[in-house]
Amino acid sequence: xxxxxxxxxxxxxxASVDVREKFALTSVADFEKSLLAACPLREVMALSTCNxxxxxxxxxxxxxxDMDISEAVLSHWAETCKGPLDVLRTxxxxxxxxxAVSHLFCxxxxxxxxxxxxxxxxxxxxxxxxxxxxxxxxxxIINRLLHKSFSVAKRVRTETAIASSAVSISYAAVELAKxxxxxxxxxxxxxxxAGEMAELAxxxxxxxxxxxxxxxxxxxxxxxxxxxxxxxxAVFFEDMVERLKGVDIVISSTGSPTAIIxxxxxxxVLKKRRNRAMFFIDIAVxxxxxxxxxxxxxxxxxxxxxxxxxVEENMSARQGEAVKARAIxxxxxxxxxxxxxxxALQPTITDLLGRAEDVAQRELAKTLKRLxxxxxxxxxxxxxxxxxVSRKLLHEPICFLKRRTREEGTAERFIDVTRRIxxxxxxxxxxxxxxxxxTSEEDxxxxxxxxxxxxxxxxxxxxxxxxx
Amino acid sequence: xxxxxxxxxxxxxxxxxxxxxxxLGSALRNERIKVMALFLGGIGFALHALDLAHQVAxxxxxxxxxxGRFLFCLLGFGILLIFLLLWWxxxxxxxxxxxxxxxxxxxxxxxxxxxxxxxxxxxxxGLFFLLHIGTLFxxxxxxxxxxxxxxxxxxxxxxxxxxxxxxxFQQDMPALDTFDKVNHWxxxxxxxxxxxxxxxGFVWAWLSAKRVFSFDPKEILALVMLGLYAYLFHQRLxxxxxxxKPAVMVICVFLLTVLSMLGINFLVPTTFHGFKP
Numbered sequence: 001x002x003x004x005x006x007x008x009x010x011x012x013x014x015a016s017v018d019v020r021e022k023f024a025l026t027s028v029a030d031f032e033k034s035l036l037a038a039c040p041l042r043e044v045m046a047l048s049t050c051n052x053x054x055x056x057x058x059x060x061x062x063x064x065x066d067m068d069i070s071e072a073v074l075s076h077w078a079e080t081c082k083g084p085l086d087v088l089r090t091x092x093x094x095x096x097x098x099x100a101v102s103h104l105f106c107x108x109x110x111x112x113x114x115x116x117x118x119x120x121x122x123x124x125x126x127x128x129x130x131x132x133x134x135x136x137x138x139x140x141i142i143n144r145l146l147h148k149s150f151s152v153a154k155r156v157r158t159e160t161a162i163a164s165s166a167v168s169i170s171y172a173a174v175e176l177a178k179x180x181x182x183x184x185x186x187x188x189x190x191x192x193x194a195g196e197m198a199e200l201a202x203x204x205x206x207x208x209x210x211x212x213x214x215x216x217x218x219x220x221x222x223x224x225x226x227x228x229x230x231x232x233x234a235v236f237f238e239d240m241v242e243r244l245k246g247v248d249i250v251i252s253s254t255g256s257p258t259a260i261i262x263x264x265x266x267x268x269v270l271k272k273r274r275n276r277a278m279f280f281i282d283i284a285v286x287x288x289x290x291x292x293x294x295x296x297x298x299x300x301x302x303x304x305x306x307x308x309x310x311v312e313e314n315m316s317a318r319q320g321e322a323v324k325a326r327a328i329x330x331x332x333x334x335x336x337x338x339x340x341x342x343x344a345l346q347p348t349i350t351d352l353l354g355r356a357e358d359v360a361q362r363e364l365a366k367t368l369k370r371l372x373x374x375x376x377x378x379x380x381x382x383x384x385x386x387x388x389v390s391r392k393l394l395h396e397p398i399c400f401l402k403r404r405t406r407e408e409g410t411a412e413r414f415i416d417v418t419r420r421i422x423x424x425x426x427x428x429x430x431x432x433x434x435x436x437x438x439t440s441e442e443d444x445x446x447x448x449x450x451x452x453x454x455x456x457x458x459x460x461x462x463x464x465x466x467x468x
Numbered sequence: 469x470x471x472x473x474x475x476x477x478x479x480x481x482x483x484x485x486x487x488x489x490x491x492l493g494s495a496l497r498n499e500r501i502k503v504m505a506l507f508l509g510g511i512g513f514a515l516h517a518l519d520l521a522h523q524v525a526x527x528x529x530x531x532x533x534x535x536g537r538f539l540f541c542l543l544g545f546g547i548l549l550i551f552l553l554l555w556w557x558x559x560x561x562x563x564x565x566x567x568x569x570x571x572x573x574x575x576x577x578x579x580x581x582x583x584x585x586x587x588x589x590x591x592x593x594g595l596f597f598l599l600h601i602g603t604l605f606x607x608x609x610x611x612x613x614x615x616x617x618x619x620x621x622x623x624x625x626x627x628x629x630x631x632x633x634x635x636x637f638q639q640d641m642p643a644l645d646t647f648d649k650v651n652h653w654x655x656x657x658x659x660x661x662x663x664x665x666x667x668x669g670f671v672w673a674w675l676s677a678k679r680v681f682s683f684d685p686k687e688i689l690a691l692v693m694l695g696l697y698a699y700l701f702h703q704r705l706x707x708x709x710x711x712x713k714p715a716v717m718v719i720c721v722f723l724l725t726v727l728s729m730l731g732i733n734f735l736v737p738t739t740f741h742g743f744k745p
Contacts, residue, residue: 182646294629302631
């Protein structure tokens with residue numbers, strides 16, 4: 001390949017938060033433009049989140065053979081962030097060629113994320129790519145590489161169970177509720193006390209379709225305040241046990257030193273609600289709910305340690321799925337290497353003529369079948385006709401491509417377009433195709449990789465795709 | 469037009485493969501294998517229906533309807549029919565793991581009882597058949613599904629209560645509430661059907677033999693089952709029993725049904741419900 005791909009970056013594993021803060025890129029577009037101006041590069045794209053900075057560049061091998069591209073990028077990066085180059089150098093990783101491709105695929109598929117399988121990074125990558133397209137720093141190779149990375153991420157998500165189970169405590173609680181009740185539509189929940197994690201779990205429950213949320217707090221004004229923001233109903237603390245008869249899911253997180261929900265209370269509540277199942281989530285330490293509650297029929301109690309165990313179990317399951325995901329990444333990296341090789345003119349002409357030959361043969365066979373028995377002379381004449389039509393039709397496009405290869409910097413673009421027009425790589429249509437031509441109005445607000453919100457994540461993944 | 473001789477073997481083979489593949493698909497969590505199993509089971513079900521129709525429409529239908537083969541054949545068919553209803557209404561595809569093996573067992577038993585006849589020919593007229601056999605078999609099929617759902621409920625509930633091995637559950641496994649809903653319908657629909665079946669049997673016995681109760685072992689066991697079923701029906705509707713208790717009781721009643729159907733009919737020589745060569 002006469003173009004080389006370089007990837008320089010740092011992430012949550014290679015650099016501590018203060019280093020990441022120091023070298024975060026505040027204006028990615030400006031950085032891309034300035035890097036393109038400072039170094040003899042063909043394409044640039046940068047991604048900067050609070051967990052990572054990835055700088056992807058494409059350079060001509062011939063033009064840059066005497067130059068250390070990665071080092072040049074690092075220098076420019078350190079200069080842009082006004083930070084010490086040696087500090088940056090010690091905390092960054094450098095990948096080149098197919099290693100860079102493989103790394104990018106791993107990032108897109110969330111195999112390199114702090115919480116493996118969380119898809120926020122894909123949305124961030126799409127956003128950065130779109131910006132690079134708008135800035136004009138992403139061209140043929142980055143276009144193809146990023147489209148491919150989106151499809152790799154999709155393959156990993158659909159063909160492995162890497163993102164199938166909850167890895168946050170609040171989401172694990174919601175998944176458990178679904179194992180007990182099935183669909184949560186028509187169910188009611190009560191939030192007792194107000195902790196951040198409990199509120200998050202309540203938000204997930206609301207998003208999962210529960211009908212009503214009661215909010216109970218020792219300070220009624222606080223309950224009212226929360227009820228307003230969460231569209232729930234405030235309940236007096238003294239009425240809590242009485243109101244439990246109409247509640248299916250209880251999330252408790254008060255600062256009470258003793259249990260506020262006792263087994264004997266729940267026994268009475270169960271009678272009143274004719275033994276309909278109840279799920280208690282106790283996030284408080286010390287615990288708010290008497291552990292004996294779990295021994296009652298049709299009552300299920302999970303405290304913070306139980307939920308942590310569920311999360312850990314799910315995390316280890318994700319690690320197992322990562323092996324399958326890495327195999328997909330390796331396969332796709334090989335496929336990308338094949339495409340890079342095909343960007344030379346000669347393989348494209350060969351593929352183009354081969355495709356024309358195929359079509360001509362197929363059409364000839366159909367015509368001969370329709371005509372029935374024909375003499376040898378007619379048959380030969382037909383063969384000559386279809387072959388000469390197909391070749392003559394391709395003559396001008398091939399001459400055009402040859403002329404472009406003599407010009408600086410345009411050949412791959414036209415070769416790539418030709419390959420796509422004639423589908424010479426037999427690619428399936430990617431839902432992310434033409435992402436570069438999306439308008440910014442269609443953008444959804446993206447969350448940061450570290451601000452995991454599993455409910456939002458599935459929406460993000462779907463809303464950031466586009467059909468051709 | 470006669471059906472080919474190999475049809476029963478083909479149906480048994482299809483049910484056997486369906487059962488095996490469904491269990492394998494569940495163990496490997498492979499959706500394709502499960503779909504293939506259901507497809508094979510579906511073909512078996514269609515052929516099973518054809519076999520039943522052929523027996524009913526045959527020249528010697530009156531004799532065929534009294535045969536052990538037809539009765540077991542019908543029971544296996546009823547179980548699959550109830551499974552399809554539960555799959556359609558409650559998305560309980562999971563119960564294929566119970567329905568397919570039971571259909572296999574009952575169809576294979578039916579095939580093994582060829583030539584064996586129930587010793588009740590005078591009683592089996594059309595109306596009686598519908599009332600007695602039809603309702604009893606429907607309630608048994610419901611019990612079979614209820615027992616399967618009950619076992620699954622107890623297993624899943626234990627995992628949730630003890631907080632162990634939750635990850636091992638398949639994504640498509642229904643929730644506890646759904647299993648309980650199956651239990652509810654099994655009791656709500658099954659108890660009246662079972663009662664009609666039993667009462668019609670007693671009425672017919674009175675009409676034909678001027679005797680309601682003969683202290684036949686099968687009749688005694690049927691009354692015990694009716695008592696249990698009635699208790700379950702009462703507790704579920706009046707006291708709102710849910711979850712583990714009704715699940716355990718449905719399993720017990722189903723086991724008694726199997727005991728009554730296979731144990732007494734085949735092994736107790738004194739019963740006049742038995743199958744005799």
